[in-house]
Amino acid sequence: MKEDKHVLSMLVDNEPGVLSRVAGLFSGRGYNIESLCVAETMDPQISRLTIVTKGNEPIIEQIKKQLNKLINVIKVFEMTGQDYVQLELALIKIYAKPENRAEILRIADIFKCKVVDVGQEYYTIEVTGDEGKLSALLNLLKPIGIKEIARTGIVALFREAK
Amino acid sequence: MELTGAQILMLMLKSEGVDTIFGYPGGVVLEIYDELSKTDIRHILVRHEQGAVHAADGYARAGGRVGVCLVTSGPGATNTVTGIASAYCDSIPLVVFTGQVPTHLIGNDAFQEVDIVGITRPCTKHNFLVKHTEDLPRIIREAFYIARSGRPGPVLVDLPKDVGSKKIKFEMPGEVKLRSYNPTYNPNIRQLHKVMELVEKAERPMIFAGGGVILSKGSKELTEFAKKTQIPVTTSLMGLGAFPGSDPLWLGMIGMHGTFRANMATGACDLMIAVGVRFDDRVTGKTDTFASQAKIVHIDIDPTSIRKNIPVTIPVVGDCRIALENLSRLADEAKFGDLQKKRKPWLDQIVDWKSMRPLDYQQDRSGPIKPQYVIEKLYELTKGEAIITTEVGQNQMWTAQYYHFERPSRFITSGGLGCMGFGLPAAIGAQVACPGDLVVDVAGDGSIQMNIQEMATAVQHKLPVKIVILNNGYLGMVRQWQELFYGKRYSHTCMSCAPDFVKLAEAYGAVGLRATQPSEVVPVLKEGLFSSETVIMDFRVASEEGVYPMVPAGAPITEMLLV
Ligand SMILES: Cc1ncc(C[n+]2csc(CCOP(=O)(O)OP(=O)(O)O)c2C)c(N)n1
Ligand SMILES: [Mg+2]
Numbered sequence: 001m002k003e004d005k006h007v008l009s010m011l012v013d014n015e016p017g018v019l020s021r022v023a024g025l026f027s028g029r030g031y032n033i034e035s036l037c038v039a040e041t042m043d044p045q046i047s048r049l050t051i052v053t054k055g056n057e058p059i060i061e062q063i064k065k066q067l068n069k070l071i072n073v074i075k076v077f078e079m080t081g082q083d084y085v086q087l088e089l090a091l092i093k094i095y096a097k098p099e100n101r102a103e104i105l106r107i108a109d110i111f112k113c114k115v116v117d118v119g120q121e122y123y124t125i126e127v128t129g130d131e132g133k134l135s136a137l138l139n140l141l142k143p144i145g146i147k148e149i150a151r152t153g154i155v156a157l158f159r160e161a162k
Numbered sequence: 163m164e165l166t167g168a169q170i171l172m173l174m175l176k177s178e179g180v181d182t183i184f185g186y187p188g189g190v191v192l193e194i195y196d197e198l199s200k201t202d203i204r205h206i207l208v209r210h211e212q213g214a215v216h217a218a219d220g221y222a223r224a225g226g227r228v229g230v231c232l233v234t235s236g237p238g239a240t241n242t243v244t245g246i247a248s249a250y251c252d253s254i255p256l257v258v259f260t261g262q263v264p265t266h267l268i269g270n271d272a273f274q275e276v277d278i279v280g281i282t283r284p285c286t287k288h289n290f291l292v293k294h295t296e297d298l299p300r301i302i303r304e305a306f307y308i309a310r311s312g313r314p315g316p317v318l319v320d321l322p323k324d325v326g327s328k329k330i331k332f333e334m335p336g337e338v339k340l341r342s343y344n345p346t347y348n349p350n351i352r353q354l355h356k357v358m359e360l361v362e363k364a365e366r367p368m369i370f371a372g373g374g375v376i377l378s379k380g381s382k383e384l385t386e387f388a389k390k391t392q393i394p395v396t397t398s399l400m401g402l403g404a405f406p407g408s409d410p411l412w413l414g415m416i417g418m419h420g421t422f423r424a425n426m427a428t429g430a431c432d433l434m435i436a437v438g439v440r441f442d443d444r445v446t447g448k449t450d451t452f453a454s455q456a457k458i459v460h461i462d463i464d465p466t467s468i469r470k471n472i473p474v475t476i477p478v479v480g481d482c483r484i485a486l487e488n489l490s491r492l493a494d495e496a497k498f499g500d501l502q503k504k505r506k507p508w509l510d511q512i513v514d515w516k517s518m519r520p521l522d523y524q525q526d527r528s529g530p531i532k533p534q535y536v537i538e539k540l541y542e543l544t545k546g547e548a549i550i551t552t553e554v555g556q557n558q559m560w561t562a563q564y565y566h567f568e569r570p571s572r573f574i575t576s577g578g579l580g581c582m583g584f585g586l587p588a589a590i591g592a593q594v595a596c597p598g599d600l601v602v603d604v605a606g607d608g609s610i611q612m613n614i615q616e617m618a619t620a621v622q623h624k625l626p627v628k629i630v631i632l633n634n635g636y637l638g639m640v641r642q643w644q645e646l647f648y649g650k651r652y653s654h655t656c657m658s659c660a661p662d663f664v665k666l667a668e669a670y671g672a673v674g675l676r677a678t679q680p681s682e683v684v685p686v687l688k689e690g691l692f693s694s695e696t697v698i699m700d701f702r703v704a705s706e707e708g709v710y711p712m713v714p715a716g717a718p719i720t721e722m723l724l725v
Contacts, residue, residue: 013342017291021283028284058469065466071288071308074342 001056005034007079007086007156008064013072014040014047021070022049031055031063035088035153046074050155079156086156089128091116092138095145096123104144111137122147130154167295167326168197171259174302175203177334180230182206182221182594184214188234189274190261190323198232206594206623209615211238213587215245215316216576216613219254220588223574224549225595226379228255228310235261236274239320240281244581246316247285251578252400253377255314257305264324265293279320287315295328299335307338312345313464314377345463349480349488356476357435357459358492364433364457366508367393370416373400373577374438374462380483381405381570384437387490391498392505393435394512396424398445399562400577401438407546407566413512414521417445418713419559422519422722423512425713428453429720430511437461438482441471442578443715451718461485519711519724521563530704531680533557533632536687537564540602540630543687548600549592551575553585553609555639557632559709561604583612589627590620600628600691607633607660617670620696628690629698631663634705642708646723667698676700 012018019038026033034052041048053063060078067076079086094104101123108115108125111133117124127137131154138146165173171194175183182204187195198205208214211233218229229249233242239260249256263272279291288308290301298321305317361367375384375397381404388395388411395405396413405412414421416428428434434456439445446452449471457475460468461482468477478485498504523534537560540548546566551574552558558575567573574592576584589603603610610631620627632638641655667674673695677686683701690699711722 017279017283020280024283062466062470069464069466071340071343 001058003054003056005052005054005080006060007084007154008051008053008067008076009079009156010049010051010067010076011041011074012047012049013074014045015072018047018072019049021072022051022067025066025070026053029066031059035151037153037155050153052154077158079158083159084156085159086130086154087128088131088134088152088154089126090134090149090151091124091126092141092149093122093124093147094141095147096121100144104141107137107140113137163332164329165332166193166197166329167298167321168193170295170298170332171302171321171326172197172201172203173332174299175230176201178228178302178306180228183230183232184208184217184221184591185232186211186214186234186238188238188261190235190263191232191321191326193323193326194232194261194321206590206619208587208619210613211241212245212583213590213613213616213619215242215249215256215258216584216587217591217594217616217619218256219245219249219252220551220574220591221595222254222256222591223571224592226571227595228257228306229591231256231258233258233260234274235263235278236276239276239278243281243285246282246318248576248579248581248584249316250285250287252373252576253314254316255309256316257309258316258318260318260320262291262320262322265322266324268322278318282318286318289318289320291320292322292325295325295330298325299332303335303338304340308343312343313374346479347463347481347484349461349478349485351488353476353478354485354488354492357478357489358496360433360457360459360476361391361393361435361493362496362498366431367391367433367435368413368427368431369393369395370397370428370434370436370439371395371401371404372398372437372439374482375401375404375486376438376570378438378463378481378483379570380438380486383483383486383490385409387486387493390490390493391496392501392509394427394509396420396427398439398442398577399575402562402573403567403570406568408568415562417719418447418715419563419709419711420713420719421521421563422711422724423515425711425719425722426515427512429455429718431456433457433459435459435461437486440467443471446471447713447717447719451720522725523707525680527680529678529680531677531683531701533560533634533701533703533707534564535680536630536632536683536701536703537561537604539684539687540604541565543684543691544600544602548572548602549574549596551585551588551592551601551603553603553605554580554582555606555609555637556634556642556707556709557604557606557609557638559639560632563709582609586610586613586627586629587616587619589629590616590623590625593625593627594623602628602630602691605629605631606638607631607635608637608657611660614666617667617672617696621671626693626695626697631698631700632703633660633663633700634703634707635660636705639709641706645706645708646712647714663698663700670696672696672698674698674700676702678702
């Protein structure tokens, strides 16, 4: 069966140990986590946890049920297949040799990145976007030389009906 | 009212209706034990914390209540893990209180500190670390509610020493409301109508019931539905007793050591109504050939059980008892035509299978004693009415095959975890829950040594449990696999050194009896079973007897090895 990426967004009790319950469920049952992102919502008692996982349809169904079964998970939403917006933030540290500096800034401009740190040898740029945008940017920067990268993983929300 | 955490614990236990605790004291629970001594709650002092949890498990199953344990931190807590895991696999409602080092020492590698909440996260339904005495009343309420509701299971509550000693103003908490936990009890009636349509059409239907029917107290409804629709019934190991073993519609147990007719019927049926089961691999064998001609209806309160291992035609999420009750009602309006005539070919086929390959063994008069013979006589002498616990291995399977359970909650075994050492403490718990009943632990010579120390618990608390050891001198079930699949190379399965169980019983202040000849089986059973004391009966049985039928692991369940 085909293994697709799925974005799951869930509301959970904002309590110690909840992340470990979710992560433990994935590792204990051999499910995979591509990225995981968690922070408080407007209600300080509730956190939103966004997970990107991979699996065929029965596995994804099972993951959703298992998550729902955790006492601290309030609700699980499957975003994939629905109308939603997703964004990820990345910090990218690039080798900035004099001959590349202009090129880097031009690319950064096209991708609406911000330069957040400038050093003797490196630029650090900040980018937000969906997966497609981030991988296109990384493909362009790779030949120039990426030193380090830090990504947040995807966060996502449903779009409101128009 | 100003109360300490320990006093609040006692009040909350009383308000949850707890009258019995299985436990073992230690440093950080001294305060709690001190308060406990001032209440009328009965405390059963075990000899090992694993025993406390299995005993609470047996108590919960036999008595239909939540079992409660109390142990100390560190080693006391880690000793409970196996028992908790067993209860988790079998969905048994327990609340286990563990002591913990004071909150200011947590994380400091303090003396007898372990992260028991972390350790038991994957084998509890839920667990709590209580950080503030103020949270204690609500957490205890929630713990009991979570343990007993929905698909039941064990809940652990970790109690730091200072949480127990701190004084606060106490208020009794109200009803539990958890926004993230709302089990579905009432099944979708439209789904049940669809089920009935399949039942009307089916030529070769069967019911496959499991522990969920017993947990939901739905045996009566199951029996009524099956009889009304004349559908034969099999059960998993956990479901034994959910349907009367003497009924003509009874197929016997399904699975690896299931009966020939139950497994053949699974292969041939065109409709399987699975209720309160989880399609364990010991049941299904090779999954893609399991009930391959059948449409499958799966009723369970836990949505994760459905479509986990087996594709399902109609899923029904809900309480098994309520679902069966509704189905029974719908069956009154169903159009079956002449039901007797309609079912005849199918039921005749099942009778054929039964007479072709009944459960069978041969007891020669000259010996050796066959283990199956011991169980058959045990069944006859107790008229199928005893509460039977088992250890794990051949002893467990022979009990499942040859003791025909008439009623639910009378067969108590570690099904999902298959945990050796379960039977004796579970029998102790069952005896505490049902003081007037005859409670028998059917044991193997290997398993009984895993929690033999609980003999002292039984004797101290005057619990007259009876232990029937099927002593074959081997870790028999493992030996059987070696015989069949590893060229008879009995690598480390021979227990050539074992205690003299008769003397051992006497050393504990119990009664020890032994049978070495077939003619001694009934006299020993009679003397042992009808004694008013704790008794070990040591039956020296044939050493290389096997459990049959047997489906090799991963094979289709219709491909059985038969003797
Ligand atoms: C705690 C534990 N350890 C190991 C096993 C593996 N095991 C399953 S059956 C069995 C043999 C049990 O021997 P005995 O109690 O003598 O029972 P018999 O099969 O001989 O009736 C073993 C070792 C287990 N189920 N549980
Ligand atoms: Mg043995």
